[in-house]
Amino acid sequence: MGLDELFHPRSIAVVGVSEEETKPGTRYLDGLLTAGYKGEIYLVNREGGEVRGFKVYRSVKEIPHPVDLVSVFIPREGVLELVKDCCEKGVKGIQFFTAGFSELDDYGRRLEKEMVKIAKEHGVRIIGPNCIGLSCTRCRMSLGPGGFFGEEGNVGFISQSGGFAGLMYNYGNLWGLKFSKVASYGNASDVDDIELLSYLFDDPDTHYIGAYFEGTRRGRELFELIKRRVKEKPFVIWKGGRTEEGGETALSHTGSMKSSFEVWRALVRQTGAVESQGIEETVSVLLAFQNLPPIRGNRVLIIAGVIGPGGGMSVISTDILPSYGLDISPISDGERRKLEGVLTRLVGTIRRNPLDLGGVPIKLGDVLEIFSGSDYDIILIWIPLWYFQEFRGWGEDWERASEVIIDFKRSMKKPLALISPPGFPGDRGRAILKKLFDNGVCVFPSVELCGKALSSVISYWRRNEG
Amino acid sequence: MGLDELFHPRSIAVVGVSEEETKPGTRYLDGLLTAGYKGEIYLVNREGGEVRGFKVYRSVKEIPHPVDLVSVFIPREGVLELVKDCCEKGVKGIQFFTAGFSELDDYGRRLEKEMVKIAKEHGVRIIGPNCIGLSCTRCRMSLGPGGFFGEEGNVGFISQSGGFAGLMYNYGNLWGLKFSKVASYGNASDVDDIELLSYLFDDPDTHYIGAYFEGTRRGRELFELIKRRVKEKPFVIWKGGRTEEGGETALSHTGSMKSSFEVWRALVRQTGAVESQGIEETVSVLLAFQNLPPIRGNRVLIIAGVIGPGGGMSVISTDILPSYGLDISPISDGERRKLEGVLTRLVGTIRRNPLDLGGVPIKLGDVLEIFSGSDYDIILIWIPLWYFQEFRGWGEDWERASEVIIDFKRSMKKPLALISPPGFPGDRGRAILKKLFDNGVCVFPSVELCGKALSSVISYWRRNEG
Numbered sequence: 013m014g015l016d017e018l019f020h021p022r023s024i025a026v027v028g029v030s031e032e033e034t035k036p037g038t039r040y041l042d043g044l045l046t047a048g049y050k051g052e053i054y055l056v057n058r059e060g061g062e063v064r065g066f067k068v069y070r071s072v073k074e075i076p077h078p079v080d081l082v083s084v085f086i087p088r089e090g091v092l093e094l095v096k097d098c099c100e101k102g103v104k105g106i107q108f109f110t111a112g113f114s115e116l117d118d119y120g121r122r123l124e125k126e127m128v129k130i131a132k133e134h135g136v137r138i139i140g141p142n143c144i145g146l147s148c149t150r151c152r153m154s155l156g157p158g159g160f161f162g163e164e165g166n167v168g169f170i171s172q173s174g175g176f177a178g179l180m181y182n183y184g185n186l187w188g189l190k191f192s193k194v195a196s197y198g199n200a201s202d203v204d205d206i207e208l209l210s211y212l213f214d215d216p217d218t219h220y221i222g223a224y225f226e227g228t229r230r231g232r233e234l235f236e237l238i239k240r241r242v243k244e245k246p247f248v249i250w251k252g253g254r255t256e257e258g259g260e261t262a263l264s265h266t267g268s269m270k271s272s273f274e275v276w277r278a279l280v281r282q283t284g285a286v287e288s289q290g291i292e293e294t295v296s297v298l299l300a301f302q303n304l305p306p307i308r309g310n311r312v313l314i315i316a317g318v319i320g321p322g323g324g325m326s327v328i329s330t331d332i333l334p335s336y337g338l339d340i341s342p343i344s345d346g347e348r349r350k351l352e353g354v355l356t357r358l359v360g361t362i363r364r365n366p367l368d369l370g371g372v373p374i375k376l377g378d379v380l381e382i383f384s385g386s387d388y389d390i391i392l393i394w395i396p397l398w399y400f401q402e403f404r405g406w407g408e409d410w411e412r413a414s415e416v417i418i419d420f421k422r423s424m425k426k427p428l429a430l431i432s433p434p435g436f437p438g439d440r441g442r443a444i445l446k447k448l449f450d451n452g453v454c455v456f457p458s459v460e461l462c463g464k465a466l467s468s469v470i471s472y473w474r475r476n477e478g
Numbered sequence: 479m480g481l482d483e484l485f486h487p488r489s490i491a492v493v494g495v496s497e498e499e500t501k502p503g504t505r506y507l508d509g510l511l512t513a514g515y516k517g518e519i520y521l522v523n524r525e526g527g528e529v530r531g532f533k534v535y536r537s538v539k540e541i542p543h544p545v546d547l548v549s550v551f552i553p554r555e556g557v558l559e560l561v562k563d564c565c566e567k568g569v570k571g572i573q574f575f576t577a578g579f580s581e582l583d584d585y586g587r588r589l590e591k592e593m594v595k596i597a598k599e600h601g602v603r604i605i606g607p608n609c610i611g612l613s614c615t616r617c618r619m620s621l622g623p624g625g626f627f628g629e630e631g632n633v634g635f636i637s638q639s640g641g642f643a644g645l646m647y648n649y650g651n652l653w654g655l656k657f658s659k660v661a662s663y664g665n666a667s668d669v670d671d672i673e674l675l676s677y678l679f680d681d682p683d684t685h686y687i688g689a690y691f692e693g694t695r696r697g698r699e700l701f702e703l704i705k706r707r708v709k710e711k712p713f714v715i716w717k718g719g720r721t722e723e724g725g726e727t728a729l730s731h732t733g734s735m736k737s738s739f740e741v742w743r744a745l746v747r748q749t750g751a752v753e754s755q756g757i758e759e760t761v762s763v764l765l766a767f768q769n770l771p772p773i774r775g776n777r778v779l780i781i782a783g784v785i786g787p788g789g790g791m792s793v794i795s796t797d798i799l800p801s802y803g804l805d806i807s808p809i810s811d812g813e814r815r816k817l818e819g820v821l822t823r824l825v826g827t828i829r830r831n832p833l834d835l836g837g838v839p840i841k842l843g844d845v846l847e848i849f850s851g852s853d854y855d856i857i858l859i860w861i862p863l864w865y866f867q868e869f870r871g872w873g874e875d876w877e878r879a880s881e882v883i884i885d886f887k888r889s890m891k892k893p894l895a896l897i898s899p900p901g902f903p904g905d906r907g908r909a910i911l912k913k914l915f916d917n918g919v920c921v922f923p924s925v926e927l928c929g930k931a932l933s934s935v936i937s938y939w940r941r942n943e944g
Contacts, residue, residue, distance in 0.1 A: 183900055252794055321639065331721055335721075398648060
């Protein structure tokens, strides 16, 4: 049985569910209902009855319809019987949110082995245990008890850690990252990193792939797979358990074997995949793949002071971006002359690269036009969405500036990305961000993350060129 | 004239104001009104009339009451006449939001010199030009046209860049940093970094100081001042214009002389001040000073999985924190035995350091109690405020956990800080954060920032001990 039917199940049975909304099984059910899962939902627990208006069956076998995927929230003591029921019922796969297997003790290790053995004999696949399972935006199947969900997109992400799979959804969505599939595979007793990764490379809905690994059991095969296929789709790897202490913690977390991080890193580099560290970097690199065309040159033009002060942001751009290999070459004499026709007010502007417009939003479109045919590979615009937009008048200015940015993005004349200083958006900022995201505009959460993301995608496209 | 009367003016005249709410002068006025500035406000422009219900005077001289501080938003062409008027009126200081002086051209340079000369002859102080001026939470005097303002506190911040002064307010407030004074001094034509810094060291309302510098004119004196006084109050320095390109941009921005960053860094290290880079680091280090007692030891206990999964967060804690010199020593056998009495459910927990509670919030208080008398110097708790709290039931769990954390913080038994994975809080998360901040709980925006902040404060307190 391949994974396609598990990522697009026509029906899900939730085992271990009650009316108590804080129970993980019930949270998972509520997540599916909120997301609007497109298939059929069946509920199972020992007591029967009714939950959320659904009839509750006392066992999987009692469900009078076909079941593709079973999501399990019962304690480990009941799993062997459940697996047997599922095999008898002829389900396609079982995802175990239940923990307490090979990551915990010998009994758990034996139990895990036994349930995989039974399932394999019947062609039933197992996800986990000790994971938060599979999700798919096209089927509106949300992720785990956190109910993570978002708009349909083309980024696939797999994670050994359930927490990071959820965080990826949450943090990625905030920045306009749109997922096809997100999956957490925990102890990988049956379906493992290699199978999931192969699936995402095959999946036509997935164009870019990210992964959080703590370790792998089939290292050689994993690296060969990546090396062979990374030209087809950009692939970003975040490795946890880098230090000796981190490796030991990973062992307790998902039962991962320790591996020297230096060996791991050397192998990743040979494959041509992109390395990242932490949720922010991983999201930023994937954003750059999702929203920018392939960029192979490193010449950037920086525009600050679109509204409000831009001097400090110009200074730190030149502090930070060159350290990521980006080139901030001066503007040409011809460009400077054209700028003089547009920026008639001298005061508060800096006509270099970075270019500080001195807070005259109306000119942004004219300035972009000047550089639309330039030698720069990408234009970066500082847009502090947070701190002005709730104050009188600034919000309107930013809305107008955003329209100009969206128009320029649509013109396809030159790649463009935005840099936001760190902070939280208010209601107005969220509305502006949403419009930018809906139009595929790339917004980086900080200048450091912008530098990291651009240098990563440039290296990828240079290496994996045609 | 010292700076105390300028930071606590009994009256402010705003010069260059109109009914148009998007004009900088009007935005500044609206900021003062929103913050509830405690002194008198007078308005000035050439047309007279009325704005926001205030009479508008045609010149500063016409104001029939004493004026302490004048805030200027008119073009540079009118500034000499204005300075003369202010001298005649006998004001105490003038802050020039106006740009177009020594940072722009020769004419601007001469103008700046001339206005400082006139003002000095009359004992009138000048802030800027090319800045967003002074602010003080005690007088409810907001900062610049952005109207930045926040709760009264004990952190003083000075910035050559107006944009970063505003961003500091905005981003700092989001994480519970509370300011006494924030000031931007732009071209520093009269009041400069040294005078502002001396003032903050003297100011009884200021207990911790931060600064963004692009350069300085009196380097030797600056470093001697810091060296002499840094033991009195923790001082955090962020230097912009680190690269050659950055230095050139700084020259155009605030007319700062270029200085080799390596020389600068060596000098800072000799003083015993704390170095930082970027708004997030600077805020995080100041947060640690504001909210934690002096910590000199580096032994940390990490608690994850308070609610929801904690395994991945445990792994990256051990990846990141040791690289900042923090020691994650194992818990003792005695502590492990006590834990067994509390964490009766084995599954999903990791009883090491990091400690993964496996998502049982009710136990957090008991667990903290076990370590209240331990050898650890600080307890760090992962609290993902973002992604769960909007979903059914999670918010209540986090509210309960926050209460436990606040109680433990009040007990003063052991320093404690929280680590949040990156993201934006929703309404519920904001409410929880606010309660934590009101109770002085330190929340770091990421594990990297937690590492940086703790290593900085530990070094500071070790070096500047007793």
